[in-house]
Amino acid sequence: MLYSIRLALKSLWFEKWIHMLTVVTIGVGLFVLGLVFFALYNIEGVASRLPERFSVTVFLSDRTGEREIDQLKARLSRDPIVESVKFISKDEALVELRSSLKDAAYILEGLDENPLFPSLEIRLKENGFDRKRVEALIDELRRLRSVDDVVYGEDLLGTIYTIRSGVKTLSAGVILLFSMAIVFVCYSTVKILFYRRKEEIEIFKLLGATRAFIRMPFLIEGGTLGFMGGLLGGAGTYGLYRFINGLVVTDFPMLGEMQLPLGLVAALPLGGAVLGIIGSTIALGRLKF
Amino acid sequence: MIGFKDVTRIYDNITALRKVSFGIEKGEFVYITGPSGAGKSTLLKLIYLAEKPDEGTISIAGWDTDTLKESSIPYLRRNIGVVFQDFKLLANRTVYDNIALALRIRGYGETEIKERVHDALKLVGLRHKTDSFPAALSGGEQQRITIARAIVGDPTVLLADEPTGNLDVDNAAGIMKIFKEINARGTTILIATHNRELFRNTGLRVLWFDSGNLVADEEG
Ligand SMILES: Nc1ncnc2c1ncn2[C@@H]1O[C@H](COP(=O)(O)OP(=O)(O)O)[C@@H](O)[C@H]1O
Ligand SMILES: [Mg+2]
Numbered sequence: 275m276l277y278s279i280r281l282a283l284k285s286l287w288f289e290k291w292i293h294m295l296t297v298v299t300i301g302v303g304l305f306v307l308g309l310v311f312f313a314l315y316n317i318e319g320v321a322s323r324l325p326e327r328f329s330v331t332v333f334l335s336d337r338t339g340e341r342e343i344d345q346l347k348a349r350l351s352r353d354p355i356v357e358s359v360k361f362i363s364k365d366e367a368l369v370e371l372r373s374s375l376k377d378a379a380y381i382l383e384g385l386d387e388n389p390l391f392p393s394l395e396i397r398l399k400e401n402g403f404d405r406k407r408v409e410a411l412i413d414e415l416r417r418l419r420s421v422d423d424v425v426y427g428e429d430l431l432g433t434i435y436t437i438r439s440g441v442k443t444l445s446a447g448v449i450l451l452f453s454m455a456i457v458f459v460c461y462s463t464v465k466i467l468f469y470r471r472k473e474e475i476e477i478f479k480l481l482g483a484t485r486a487f488i489r490m491p492f493l494i495e496g497g498t499l500g501f502m503g504g505l506l507g508g509a510g511t512y513g514l515y516r517f518i519n520g521l522v523v524t525d526f527p528m529l530g531e532m533q534l535p536l537g538l539v540a541a542l543p544l545g546g547a548v549l550g551i552i553g554s555t556i557a558l559g560r561l562k563f
Numbered sequence: 564m565i566g567f568k569d570v571t572r573i574y575d576n577i578t579a580l581r582k583v584s585f586g587i588e589k590g591e592f593v594y595i596t597g598p599s600g601a602g603k604s605t606l607l608k609l610i611y612l613a614e615k616p617d618e619g620t621i622s623i624a625g626w627d628t629d630t631l632k633e634s635s636i637p638y639l640r641r642n643i644g645v646v647f648q649d650f651k652l653l654a655n656r657t658v659y660d661n662i663a664l665a666l667r668i669r670g671y672g673e674t675e676i677k678e679r680v681h682d683a684l685k686l687v688g689l690r691h692k693t694d695s696f697p698a699a700l701s702g703g704e705q706q707r708i709t710i711a712r713a714i715v716g717d718p719t720v721l722l723a724d725e726p727t728g729n730l731d732v733d734n735a736a737g738i739m740k741i742f743k744e745i746n747a748r749g750t751t752i753l754i755a756t757h758n759r760e761l762f763r764n765t766g767l768r769v770l771w772f773d774s775g776n777l778v779a780d781e782e783g
Contacts, residue, residue, distance in 0.1 A: 474653055478664070481668055485634070
């Protein structure tokens with residue numbers, strides 16, 4: 275084992291140009307992977323933190339009595355997933371609409387009667403958010419006679435979620451493609467090294483070396499290449515993150531919200547090593563004696 | 564120790580060996596001879612499993628080619644030291660590392676390797692060349708390094724293919740003396756050579772080949 279590591283290190287040094295090229299290629303590949311994961315992580319993060327996710331509006335029917343409203347309010351306040359409940363009367367709703375229309379408020383002038391509904395605005399607890407329980411609550415509310423309709427913020431975010439799932443699919447594709455590319459790069463490098471050392475390997479075999487003994491240095495080499503590529507890619511990802519955070523935050527506050535999990539930076543070298551070992555294993559194939 | 568039973572080896576349409584049968588006991592010193600192309604090298608390659616017989620069975624040190632699994636080949640080869648005709652030394656490694664390789668593949672520790680490599684170099688009289696590279700050595704010296712590598716792992720059998728092939732008489736005599744010493748320790752030795760001078764008046768066993776046939780088995 276120790277000797278295998280020595281052989282691998284020797285070869286890494288001896289063939290340093292080929293290796294440098296491989297490491298840079300793998301590094302670029304893993305950098306792209308890092309960015310994809312980074313983007314995914316943040317889209318996921320942003321989507322889960324969007325305020326709409328935590329609010330439910332319950333439109334009540336016009337004829338709902340005060341007692342009924344109070345009962346409903348009390349029932350909701352007691353619910354463990356509810357943070358707070360606020361009643362908005364027809365009139366308050368109109369005032370709000372007016373103010374949000376601002377200059378265009380005149381379109382409401384001709385109305386003799388308030389066409390809006392009274393509603394309850396529910397804020398959900400952000401801690402321990404559980405969509406299933408929210409949906410159960412909404413179902414329960416919909417069945418009530420006094421409830422006209424329930425609008426859940428997250429449903430309005432349908433498009434965002436569609437985009438998110440699109441991005442996810444795309445990312446999966448990119449991840450698969452780049453992983454395969456990295457495996458292939460390691461595969462070709464190890465294949466080249468293997469052919470360069472063909473004569474040496476022939477002698478190893480004749481002296482009684484086992485398959486594992488012959489293979490080990492190549493696997494260590496492939497793994498090391500992937501690992502170093504991962505360090506490079508991780509450094510690149512981290513560098514870009516710092517760059518965005520340092521310079522662009524003032525212009526795009528949204529970007530300041532982005533986070534780079536350190537686990538991701540650490541995962542790149544490890545992922546690289548795994549991909550490198552896979553590539554080397556394929557390159558070595560079945561050794562014949 | 565080594566047994567051939569009706570062994571045939573055919574390359575494309577050339578029959579290198581035809582229905583060859585013989586047995587060699589442990590500790591014997593045997594010459595394989597015959598004109599060029601007789602099948603001497605092929606015979607050695609069959610023993611160190613670089614070739615497979617097309618027909619017949621070869622048994623070596625309790626194993627036989629009928630039942631041998633490919634994964635056992637490395638372990639079987641460790642019982643057989645080979646002095647290759649073309650040496651097969653690694654040009655980018657020192658004498659020390661070339662010889663040590665035979666032990667490293669066996670998983671020996673570096674302390675034991677050092678001791679054994681130095682003993683082997685002493686036997687072939689090249690202690691002072693430990694750190695040289697093969698290219699800096701004469702043909703005779705490279706031959707002796709190859710012998711040192713072949714015996715460093717204490718094999719039960721030593722095979723040598725034309726070990727005096729391109730050496731002068733003095734060098735050849737020196738090499739033969741080394742083989743006798745190794746044989747005296749109990750190692751079985753097979754030497755393939757077309758040079759009759761080597762075994763004349765030695766009183767050793769000689770297997771004569773011609774065109775792939777075993778034509779004579781002269782007991783010493
Ligand atoms: N790899 C090979 N492919 C085809 N023919 C071979 C091969 N090796 C040996 N031969 C042929 O087999 C015969 C025996 O060769 P070899 O065993 O090398 O003879 P020797 O060592 O006695 O000179 C020769 O005719 C040679 O040309
Ligand atoms: Mg020959």
